[in-house]
Amino acid sequence: MHQNPLQHVTVLYLEFICLHASVSSTLTTRNIPLKQVFLLLLLLRGHRRRRRRCVLLAGGNHHHHLPTPSAPYDRLKGPAAAAAAAAPAAAAADSRTSDNSVDRMTWRPQYRSSKFRHVFGKAATKENCYDGVPITRNVQDNNFCAVNPRFLAVITECAGGGAFLVLPLHHTGKVDPHHPRVSGHRGNVLDIKWNPFDDCCIASASEDTTVKVWEIPSHGLLKNLTASLKELQGHSRRVSLIEWHPTANNILFSTGYDYQIMIWNLDCSEQVIKNPVRTISHHTDVVLSMSFNADCSLLASSCKDRKIRLMEPRSGNLLQEANCKTHKANKVLILSNLKKLVTCGASRWNERQIALWDQDDMSVPLLTENLDGSSGALFPFYDPDTHMLYLAGKGDGNIRYYEISSEKPYIQFLTEYRSNTPQKGMGVMPKRGLDVSSCEVFRFYKLVTIKSLIEPLSMIVPRRSESYQEDIYPMTPGNKPALTAEEWLSGINKDPVLMSLKPGSQIVESNSEISKGLGNQRDIRRSQSRPGMLQLAYIQDQLGTKDSTEDSSHADGDRSQLSVSNGEELALFSPPRTENEMLLKFHKQQEEIRRLRELLNQRDVRIKQLELEIKNVKNSSQSQG
Numbered sequence: 001m002h003q004n005p006l007q008h009v010t011v012l013y014l015e016f017i018c019l020h021a022s023v024s025s026t027l028t029t030r031n032i033p034l035k036q037v038f039l040l041l042l043l044l045r046g047h048r049r050r051r052r053r054c055v056l057l058a059g060g061n062h063h064h065h066l067p068t069p070s071a072p073y074d075r076l077k078g079p080a081a082a083a084a085a086a087a088p089a090a091a092a093a094d095s096r097t098s099d100n101s102v103d104r105m106t107w108r109p110q111y112r113s114s115k116f117r118h119v120f121g122k123a124a125t126k127e128n129c130y131d132g133v134p135i136t137r138n139v140q141d142n143n144f145c146a147v148n149p150r151f152l153a154v155i156t157e158c159a160g161g162g163a164f165l166v167l168p169l170h171h172t173g174k175v176d177p178h179h180p181r182v183s184g185h186r187g188n189v190l191d192i193k194w195n196p197f198d199d200c201c202i203a204s205a206s207e208d209t210t211v212k213v214w215e216i217p218s219h220g221l222l223k224n225l226t227a228s229l230k231e232l233q234g235h236s237r238r239v240s241l242i243e244w245h246p247t248a249n250n251i252l253f254s255t256g257y258d259y260q261i262m263i264w265n266l267d268c269s270e271q272v273i274k275n276p277v278r279t280i281s282h283h284t285d286v287v288l289s290m291s292f293n294a295d296c297s298l299l300a301s302s303c304k305d306r307k308i309r310l311m312e313p314r315s316g317n318l319l320q321e322a323n324c325k326t327h328k329a330n331k332v333l334i335l336s337n338l339k340k341l342v343t344c345g346a347s348r349w350n351e352r353q354i355a356l357w358d359q360d361d362m363s364v365p366l367l368t369e370n371l372d373g374s375s376g377a378l379f380p381f382y383d384p385d386t387h388m389l390y391l392a393g394k395g396d397g398n399i400r401y402y403e404i405s406s407e408k409p410y411i412q413f414l415t416e417y418r419s420n421t422p423q424k425g426m427g428v429m430p431k432r433g434l435d436v437s438s439c440e441v442f443r444f445y446k447l448v449t450i451k452s453l454i455e456p457l458s459m460i461v462p463r464r465s466e467s468y469q470e471d472i473y474p475m476t477p478g479n480k481p482a483l484t485a486e487e488w489l490s491g492i493n494k495d496p497v498l499m500s501l502k503p504g505s506q507i508v509e510s511n512s513e514i515s516k517g518l519g520n521q522r523d524i525r526r527s528q529s530r531p532g533m534l535q536l537a538y539i540q541d542q543l544g545t546k547d548s549t550e551d552s553s554h555a556d557g558d559r560s561q562l563s564v565s566n567g568e569e570l571a572l573f574s575p576p577r578t579e580n581e582m583l584l585k586f587h588k589q590q591e592e593i594r595r596l597r598e599l600l601n602q603r604d605v606r607i608k609q610l611e612l613e614i615k616n617v618k619n620s621s622q623s624q625g
Helices: 005-029 034-058 079-098 485-489 511-517 531-543 548-554 579-601 603-624
Strands: 120-123 145-147 151-155 162-168 181-185 189-194 201-206 210-215 230-233 239-244 251-256 261-265 278-280 287-292 299-303 308-312 317-322 327-335 340-347 352-358 367-370 378-383 388-393 399-404 411-417 425-428 440-448 453-460
Touching: 120 411, 145 189, 145 425, 145 440, 151 189, 162 189, 162 201, 181 201, 181 210, 189 239, 201 239, 201 251, 210 239, 210 251, 239 287, 251 287, 251 485, 299 327, 299 340, 308 340, 327 352, 327 378, 340 378, 352 378, 378 425, 378 440, 388 440, 579 603
Parallel strands: 287 327
Antiparallel strands: 120 453, 145 151, 151 162, 162 181, 189 201, 201 210, 210 230, 239 251, 251 261, 261 278, 287 299, 299 308, 308 317, 327 340, 340 352, 352 367, 378 388, 388 399, 399 411, 425 440, 440 453
8 A cells, every 4th residue: 555755754753652662661670770771761851762763864854853752751651642643643643744835955056957067167287378478466456368269458567557468369378578569558458358240350448548549460460569549538547448349340348446437439530539329427437347238238337336237228227226234236238148147246145146137117126135254356258159157256266157048046055166276367258259169158358467377268068979969058148240330329139140159150240330330540461260369361462472272263263383282372482582571481381280270189080980881881881781
């Protein structure tokens, strides 16, 4: 006969009481000292409690509590008395089960299946790090680093003015101390951001109250860059933060210690722009962070006055304002696909804390969670494709990551990456620059000041299959703008233009449109889908030659120049006549060495593929024979 869990537990308990009573009576009839009997009963009582605890933990429903005798002496009166005492307790347990009472065992974790539960962090080897970088010692709570699929930019320590370093992404290893820098500011550089639609365009904010936009040559810097493409003059005090518009072309946001947020339109012919298109003046103290939703119809900001504001950026209207006395927010991030906001800050007792807010009602947070008692600022990073939230603390060596959902409990802790080296800031690679062959879903560039090191850190989903994983790589925003600056300023909103990360898919190119927006003040350079083609593109521009693989589509053209086995023009191998040509050939050799290393690293995979193809051909031939 099938018994429910409560009946089964009750029977086990009654059997144990009978055994307990019989043992005590046997011991007393055999003239065993009463003291020893008492000690043995205490041991049995402890065993009973441990057994009841184990049964509770193993049971399916923790609402089914074990019955307890009404008096400690009832269990010594025999099985009948024990059963009579247990019956009312069993009935009370049934009534508690039917009653909607609060769960007492709140410590039990609520697990939820997730394909990202086993994501792990993989730090790059020393050969693939950037060593010898003089990282800035500024105490501003910024990341001081910006990355795209072609370049890595980092703010450096320098005397007299401000500067930052721009390195080709494949230029790993020891960095030359005299490497050329971008050094056009008169004060320290506080923030840098790459244009999301042009991998050769970067903006910088400085203590000299200006924002400057720079064009980086596609091959990298060969000498110090001091002439900017645009200069924005409008702030009265130092500029601390800048952000590019996520969907519109040539729209830049800036904020500074004058408590104002300014919106700039770069689609003009002037080199110096003094008047922003919009100024937002709702803040009463320094703005600590800015964030946009997917189409930039909403702008969220956190301020030193402990208030979180949600605004419409074009009109500057204040939509909502949150002032939570128990949560002091430093950073804010809009989770646009979930219509929520996440803030990082401190609790009333100065513990580091995160809070989740409803975008439509910011009167109280949906939940708050205390992390630890450290004092370093928390930097939140959100991946809308995987719904994962990463938290990296300034001065910490660990990175926590969570999965966010639109339903309770909203935030699910996944795991934590730990290391012994503290980070000063973090650069983040856009999704179009990730390595999909290794199931990489996020990549940080960790600034380690104590070692003068920049360490790439990949977040990887462990998968056995080497094929493209479509479930972890949905369509993602590409490098093509959805709007022009005039269209967005006129009131039009559009979602980002999406692209696929699948190898062989069409890569969106946008430099031709961007060059029109900037008044044709620079050469049009074709956007490369792989960072490794940088040096080759520059050689083609400087020497006026073309790759033989691209010339195959123009077979009727001039074929006077011969090609060699690696696909390059024979004219490229003529002896260098100037120092510039020698530098170009040096970079070309570095690129060839990098390609050979990639081929060597992939040789095992290629061998397995060929062996599998041979096996398939043999099987097909045998089946046909």
